[in-house]
Amino acid sequence: MNPYVPHTPDDVRGMLEKIGISDVEGLFSDIPPEVRARHRPLGLPARDELAVSRHLGSRAAESTGARLVPFLGGGLYDHYIPPVVGHVLSRSEFFTAYTPYQAELSQGTLTWMFEYQTMVCELTGMEVANASMYDGATALAEAVLMAARATGGRTVLVPRSLLPHVREVLATYAWGAGLTLTDVPYGPDGRMALGAVPEGTCALVVAQPNALGILEDLSGLKERLGKAFLIAYANPIVLAVVEPPGSFGADVVVGEGQVLGNPIAFGGPLLGFFATRMEHLRRMPGRVSGETRDAHGKVGYVMTFQTREQHIRREGATSNICTNSALCALAATVYLAALGPGGLRRVALLAYERAHVLAERIGRIPGYGLAFSGPFFHEFVVRCSNPAGAVEKLRRAGIAVLPPEFLAPLGVRQGFPVAVTEKRTDEELDLFVSALEGR
Amino acid sequence: MSTIYDRGAPGRRAVALPALQNSEEELLLELPPALRRRNPPRLPEVSQPELVRHYTELSRMNYGVDTGFYPLGSCTMKYNPKLHEDLARLPGFSGLHPLLPPEECQGALAVLWELGELLQGITGMPGVTLQPAAGAHGELTGMLLLKRWLEDRGETGRTKVLLPDSAHGTNPASAAMVGFTVVSLPSDRRGMVDLEALKRALGPDVAGIMLTVPNTLGIFEEDILEITELVHGAGGLCYFDGANFNAYLGRARPGDMGADIFHINLHKTFSTPHGGGGPGAGPVTVSEALVPYLPVPGIVRRGDRFELDWDRPKSVGRVHPYHGNFLVAVRALAYILTLGDEGMREVSAGAVLAANYLKALLQDVYRVPYDRLVKHEFVLSGAGLGEGIRTLDVVKRLMDYGFHPPTIYFPLIVPEALMIEPTETEPKEVLDAFAEALRAIAREAREDPQLLKEAPHGTPVRRLDEARAVREPRLRIQFEKS
Numbered sequence: 001m002n003p004y005v006p007h008t009p010d011d012v013r014g015m016l017e018k019i020g021i022s023d024v025e026g027l028f029s030d031i032p033p034e035v036r037a038r039h040r041p042l043g044l045p046a047r048d049e050l051a052v053s054r055h056l057g058s059r060a061a062e063s064t065g066a067r068l069v070p071f072l073g074g075g076l077y078d079h080y081i082p083p084v085v086g087h088v089l090s091r092s093e094f095f096t097a098y099t100p101y102q103a104e105l106s107q108g109t110l111t112w113m114f115e116y117q118t119m120v121c122e123l124t125g126m127e128v129a130n131a132s133m134y135d136g137a138t139a140l141a142e143a144v145l146m147a148a149r150a151t152g153g154r155t156v157l158v159p160r161s162l163l164p165h166v167r168e169v170l171a172t173y174a175w176g177a178g179l180t181l182t183d184v185p186y187g188p189d190g191r192m193a194l195g196a197v198p199e200g201t202c203a204l205v206v207a208q209p210n211a212l213g214i215l216e217d218l219s220g221l222k223e224r225l226g227k228a229f230l231i232a233y234a235n236p237i238v239l240a241v242v243e244p245p246g247s248f249g250a251d252v253v254v255g256e257g258q259v260l261g262n263p264i265a266f267g268g269p270l271l272g273f274f275a276t277r278m279e280h281l282r283r284m285p286g287r288v289s290g291e292t293r294d295a296h297g298k299v300g301y302v303m304t305f306q307t308r309e310q311h312i313r314r315e316g317a318t319s320n321i322c323t324n325s326a327l328c329a330l331a332a333t334v335y336l337a338a339l340g341p342g343g344l345r346r347v348a349l350l351a352y353e354r355a356h357v358l359a360e361r362i363g364r365i366p367g368y369g370l371a372f373s374g375p376f377f378h379e380f381v382v383r384c385s386n387p388a389g390a391v392e393k394l395r396r397a398g399i400a401v402l403p404p405e406f407l408a409p410l411g412v413r414q415g416f417p418v419a420v421t422e423k424r425t426d427e428e429l430d431l432f433v434s435a436l437e438g439r
Numbered sequence: 440m441s442t443i444y445d446r447g448a449p450g451r452r453a454v455a456l457p458a459l460q461n462s463e464e465e466l467l468l469e470l471p472p473a474l475r476r477r478n479p480p481r482l483p484e485v486s487q488p489e490l491v492r493h494y495t496e497l498s499r500m501n502y503g504v505d506t507g508f509y510p511l512g513s514c515t516m517k518y519n520p521k522l523h524e525d526l527a528r529l530p531g532f533s534g535l536h537p538l539l540p541p542e543e544c545q546g547a548l549a550v551l552w553e554l555g556e557l558l559q560g561i562t563g564m565p566g567v568t569l570q571p572a573a574g575a576h577g578e579l580t581g582m583l584l585l586k587r588w589l590e591d592r593g594e595t596g597r598t599k600v601l602l603p604d605s606a607h608g609t610n611p612a613s614a615a616m617v618g619f620t621v622v623s624l625p626s627d628r629r630g631m632v633d634l635e636a637l638k639r640a641l642g643p644d645v646a647g648i649m650l651t652v653p654n655t656l657g658i659f660e661e662d663i664l665e666i667t668e669l670v671h672g673a674g675g676l677c678y679f680d681g682a683n684f685n686a687y688l689g690r691a692r693p694g695d696m697g698a699d700i701f702h703i704n705l706h707k708t709f710s711t712p713h714g715g716g717g718p719g720a721g722p723v724t725v726s727e728a729l730v731p732y733l734p735v736p737g738i739v740r741r742g743d744r745f746e747l748d749w750d751r752p753k754s755v756g757r758v759h760p761y762h763g764n765f766l767v768a769v770r771a772l773a774y775i776l777t778l779g780d781e782g783m784r785e786v787s788a789g790a791v792l793a794a795n796y797l798k799a800l801l802q803d804v805y806r807v808p809y810d811r812l813v814k815h816e817f818v819l820s821g822a823g824l825g826e827g828i829r830t831l832d833v834v835k836r837l838m839d840y841g842f843h844p845p846t847i848y849f850p851l852i853v854p855e856a857l858m859i860e861p862t863e864t865e866p867k868e869v870l871d872a873f874a875e876a877l878r879a880i881a882r883e884a885r886e887d888p889q890l891l892k893e894a895p896h897g898t899p900v901r902r903l904d905e906a907r908a909v910r911e912p913r914l915r916i917q918f919e920k921s
Contacts (some may be wrong), residue, residue: 002782004518004710005789006866015796015867027791030812033690036717038695042560046779049522056773059550060531065543072536075760082454084487088494090524096503097712102844104835104898108501112494115442115483118915122480128914131716134572137760145616172756172776173736176583176617215474229742241467243476262759266547267537267761268572269718281912287716291913292904295893299440300900304908310575310612311849315621320612323573323706327714336495337443338453340484346456347748349466353459356469375471402538422457438746 002046064239067399069428073379073419074211075136075163075256076264079237079347080423081335082140085261088334095327099287103302109326110301113289116333123239124232124253125246130286132329133272133321136256137166140233141173142285142319143252143274144203147229148179149318150283151204159184159192161210162233164409170205190214190372190381194221203229208245209238211410212372213379213417222249236260236273238377240341242346247273252276261335262328271328282308286388350422351378354429360419361433371415379419381407387416391438397427397435440500442899443493444916454487482919500899501715502843508869512816512846512858513607513655515685515707520777523711523770532769537761541746548745551762552738554772559724561775561783562681562701563694566730568737569722569768570759574682577702577721578613578649580734581678583755584700584725585647586617587732591753597646597675603632605656605850610649610680619646626852630656630809632666641673648776651680652693655850655858657794657813659686667697676700676729684708685790685862686814689783699726705764709771710788710860720767734758739744789863790815793870794824797861800874804881808853816860818853825884825891830855832891833880839897 001007007015012024021027028036037128047055060066070078071212089095093108100106100113120129133139144156156174158167158181167181174181178200187193190212194204209215215238222230232245233256245253257271258264276284282305290304310317339347355378362368363380368390371381384390387404394401404416420429459466467475479545485493509516519606527533535547555567571577582600589597594846600614603624611621622640627633629653648670653659662664667677679698685708692703705711706719713719725733735754736747779785789812798807798817821830834844834857846858861870895901 002778002785004520005785005863007789007792007863011867012792015792018799019792019795020799021795024788024792027788027795027812028687028690030661030663030814031687032664035691035695038563039691040560040563041689041780042557044557044775044779046782047776049777052773052776053522053526055776056526056550056769057529059546060526060529062533062546062549063535063544065539066531066535068539068543070536076536076538078534078536080456080615084453084490086528087635088491088498091495091498092505092519093501093503094499094711095712095714096505096519097501097715098509098511098516099716101511101846102502102834102838103903104501104895104900105838105843106500106715107899108497108499111440111442111497111500114915117443117809118444119480120443121915122482125630128842134718135760138576138758163760165757168757169760172583172758173616175756176579176586178618216469217471217473218475220601234537239476240480241470241476242474245482247477263533263766265533265535266535266544266765268720268759268764269766270572270579270760278912281914288914290908292908294901296901298900300903301440302903302905302908304905304912304914310549310608312608314608315615317608317612317615317779320575320579320609320616321573322575322609323704323713323717323719325714325718326570326716327712328718333443334490337483337485337493338490339456339482340452341479341482342450342484343452343454343456344482345463345479346459349459349463350457352463353466357460375474400536400539400543403540406538413688421536 048428065400068398071401071420072401073416073417074402074406077259077419077421078264078423079259079421081261082338084338085331085334089327089331094330100303107300110289112330112333114291116300116329117289119333119336120273121238121277125244126253127278128281129275130284130288131273132325134325135270135272136254137169139254139272139274140166141170143231143254144170145177146283147203147231148177150203151227153200153228155180155182155198155201157182157184157201158202159205159210160410161186161192161205161212162205162207163211165351189374191374192216197224201228203231205231205233208232208234209377212381213376214372214374215242215377218245218248229253237348240344251280257332260332262331270329271325271332282306283318284376285321286385334368347422349421354424355420362436365436379417381412381415381417383415385414387414391416393438394435397431399432399435442916443483443485446489446493449484451484451486453485453490473851482894507841508865508873509843510845510859510861512860513682515860515862517710517862518864519710519712523773526773527766527769531576532766545871546884547765548738550769550772552740552745554768556736557775558722560702562724563692564701564724565727566725566733567722568734570734570763571721571723572759572764573717573719574702574721575609575613577723578609579616580723580758581700581702582613582617584729584732585676587755588729589646597644599645601640601645603654604852605654606649606651607655607682609679618864630658631660631662634662634665637666637669641669645673645675647676649678649680651683653683653686653814656818657816658809658811659814663696682707683815686787689780690785690787699729705767705771710774711767712769718764718767720764749800786863793861793863793865795861797870797874801877804878816858818856820853820855821857822855824881825888828884828888828891832894833904836880836891836894837876838895842873842876
């Protein structure tokens with residue numbers, strides 16, 4: 001008997017008797033016999049906990065990349081996760097619950113969702129946020145679908161400097177919905193260079209910062225779009241010190257929330273955040289927690305505006321999303337509460353400061369420099385004649401950066417991206433520089 | 440109910456962080472003036488003890504599988520093994536960056552490949568993608584595959600997707616997201632797809648059918664082979680929603696029933712935690728014909744190395760920025776390896792045994808609209824219990840007995856529905872106690888209906904006013920204008 005099934009032979013006998021069926025196989029008599037006859041087992045034995053633990057433990061040890069010093073970005077960043085986050089998340093009242101359909105037994109989940117929505121609105125400068133999407137890329141895709149529904153336009157303006165894999169997900173969703181993506185180029189400073197806005201545009205996407213690490217200036221963009229949506233794909237840690245897209249009239253702000261207290265986890269699970277304006281509330285995808293009162297007048301929280309959602313509206317829903325990234329959103333909530341406004345600003349500025357120190361030192365090495373002249377935050381593209389060779393030098397010193405091919409879809413030929421967080425020490429910065437200086 | 444914003448005081452913080460080399464002011468001045476944030480985000484300011492107390496208090500106002508019985512129909516709220524939590528936290532998994540070259544990620548790719556192989560074997564289907572991050576995301580992926588397949592064959596006139604009227608709401612929503620028109624199929628008196636209605640609906644404009652097997656009444660479609668044959672005969676494909684896979688795990692395979700596309704909820708059948716609403720994972724397995732269209736990159740083994748396969752010119756593209764919810768995959772793999780073939784058979788046996796047993800304990804008190812052998816779940820009606828008593832009243836009262844309610848008002852074809860899925864991980868004593876509670880509530884409905892209408896009585900809050908939440912939307916904390 002496997003350790004998670006409690007039925008003893010006595011239990012089974014008693015239960016079958018109550019049902020009025022003589023054996024367990026009889027419980028499956030409604031599956032056509034030819035289907036049952038075609039079944040083939042895997043030839044997989046049961047294993048004990050120690051064996052499973054050893055097997056997966058050795059798998060975990062086989063990835064050499066996890067032992068390198070990461071100067072890796074590309075949308076996911078190695079920020080410090082205070083242990084208090086993990087300890088709160090390990091409360092199994094949180095992680096073994098499901099969607100809070102029954103509010104009276106889910107006030108814990110609904111309350112933190114309300115807190116989370118508040119924090120996302122504060123970071124992005126928006127009015128309303130949902131309780132999470134799968135990841136930044138699908139959050140962006142859903143924002144674009146929402147813009148298409150709201151405006152009737154079928155063309156999406158997408159900066160060439162958007163993260164390539166985020167763009168690929170967007171392209172898949174857009175193809176499914178019959179939308180066209182049109183490139184917006186970037187200039188020598190690495191900033192988006194928006195030309196004329198074509199007729200039938202439903203949205204302009206702008207990344208803050210973009211995949212080249214460059215901070216965009218959002219001033220005046222919304223004014224050029226008319227009724228088309230301005231959708232920002234933003235890094236929430238950067239928004240601690242950079243003016244939020246909401247101040248520039250953005251209609252939707254989405255992004256990857258992994259940086260807020262979640263591990264990189266080989267790319268999943270992640271956290272898509274999604275914030276918009278109240279005027280778009282009824283078009284917004286995803287769960288929302290709202291404040292109300294109970295029968296005795298006490299404040300409590302419920303899932304609200306559910307008529308937008310698939311379980312009520314079916315094919316007319318704003319999205320098919322059901323299960324989302326709740327536990328990752330809880331991590332973000334606890335992380336932001338733990339840091340507070342001062343701590344978050346400190347994390348952002350530490351990453352900024354250390355990235356600029358490293359960039360300056362790299363710039364002093366002969367043959368190396370910055371690929372773009374625009375202002376950057378904590379990620380930048382190093383220009384050099386032999387990027388593959390440079391990456392290999394770093395690797396030999398135990399340092400990981402993204403491979404140069406990562407930026408090839410963006411048209412960057414001679415460079416590789418470097419990201420720095422508050423976790424990188426002076427010694428690691430020294431190691432980076434001396435590795436590049438070495439032959 | 441107080442929020443974290445009700446705690447703390449300006450200047451408090453819960454984490455000690457490194458110092459800057461320059462002053463904050465100097466660094467902020469380096470940012471271009473137009474980009475400098477004018478007003479800082481209003482975030483809580485609390486000490487670490489306050490933080491922990493607050494979230495511990497919130498956790499105590501929650502109910503999870505670890506708290507007690509959670510028979511939420513079609514959600515498979517089974518026990519989540521603790522070993523898996525430790526494995527998912529191993530730094531070699533949780534700290535690995537997905538954009539490193541494959542040769543630096545061999546262990547992680549091996550996990551994904553192994554899980555993919557096992558899921559193909561378990562479902563009897565020759566292709567897999569682990570990218571979808573949830574069941575509905577798997578459905579969307581399935582609909583994209585269907586659309587791509589049609590486009591590749593030049594059959595773009597096939598725009599309709601058939602759906603039984605008992606389908607989960609995600610099914611029609613997923614089909615609509617890729618532009619399909621949804622056609623609802625009525626259920627017959629057995630609670631199954633009406634074959635005659637299916638034949639009438641099939642035609643040259645039909646792209647395919649989305650079926651939940653067993654369906655949301657917990658009933659296995661006995662005509663499943665005829666259904667898939669009819670759809671294939673009419674030139675369409677068969678999508679199976681695997682939300683209810685727990686019902687026949689290790690005993691039958693969708694590939695043997697004619698499924699072309701099948702999504703699996705790892706957070707249901709394969710025991711990964713539901714997280715309060717995710718993250719889950721929704722891998723998709725497919726028949727031979729659809730393999731060329733699967734998302735890129737695939738994960739393949741060449742010799743003893745694992746690689747990413749981008750060579751799929753007909754692929755639908757990416758549906759996830761990386762490789763899906765990897766840490767969920769780690770947990771699911773641990774579960775399958777622990778169970779083996781025999782353990783998987785015990786899962787479905789235990790789930791179906793528990794559902795039929797519980798139904799037998801309740802059917803003399805609650806109406807069973809479709810009374811037959813069920814699989815992992817069954818549907819009762821709360822209608823006719825007492826003057827003005829609704830199913831909502833019944834389940835709110837269940838909370839006072841210490842149980843989480845079942846799914847209610849679904850499927851839509853049963854008035855006042857209670858959809859109960861006990862799963863295999865509950866002891867007989869718990870099932871007996873739950874049945875006893877529902878029987879007691881049926882008595883109360885006759886003798887003291889007010890007790891139900893005002894329930895719950897013992898929860899942190901009483902019944903909440905949902906209409907007010909919409910009438911006066913408060914979707915975030917409103918701060919005083921500063």
